[in-house]
Amino acid sequence: MTPRTVPQQESTRKPAKRLAAGIAAAACMVGLAVGPASASTSSTAGAQATGTFHYVGIGTPLQITNPSNGTCYQIPLSxxxxxxxxxRAVVYTLPSCTGFGxxxxxxxxxxxxxxxxxxxxAVP
Structure with missing residues (x-):
């Protein structure tokens, strides 16, 4: 018995458009997902830091401006x-400021x- 070949069907969508739409959707989700996750019981909790923390999430440059000390900010893998x-910024390998810091x-x-x-x- 000889193996039978199945003809490939062409997609009705263009792969580049699907990729661009997926990237755009992911970028929107990243922008909405950044925010405080939980407050700390530290004595510096709530004190405002000044300046900007920059990072790259899913290929998109992002930032947090004037963050609150002691607050955990959830960030998709960045x-x-x-x-x-x-x-001082302590970055954690896992969500909710857990894992390796x-x-x-x-x-x-x-x-x-x-x-x-x-x-x-806060830096002493």
């Missing part, structure tokens, strides 16, 4: 943190870090 605030000091970057949440701490 990379390349740049901390231009006056607070790596500090990114004011003015520093974390080029090789992948993270899902971030919390800011």
């Amino acid at each position: 990379s390349s943190p740049v901390n231009l605030t006056n607070a 790596a500090p990114v000091e004011p003015g520093d970057t974390g080029d090789q870090l992948l993270f899902n949440s971030v919390r800011f701490e």
Whole structure:
């Protein structure tokens, strides 16, 4: 018995349009998903840091401006943190500021870090 070949059917949609639509939808979700997850019981909780924390989420540059110290910010898987605030940013591998936490000091970057949440701490 010889194997039978099944003819391939062409999609009625163009792959580039589907990809562009998917990327646009993901970018919108990333923009909406960033926000405080939970408050900390730290004595600096609620104090406002000044400056901007930059990062890249799904290929899109994003930022958090003047974050609250002690608040956990949920972020979809992101990379390349740049901390231009006056607070220490601790980026976490898991959501809800759990998992491995790596500090990114004011003015520093974390080029090789992948993270899902971030919390800011006042620098003494």
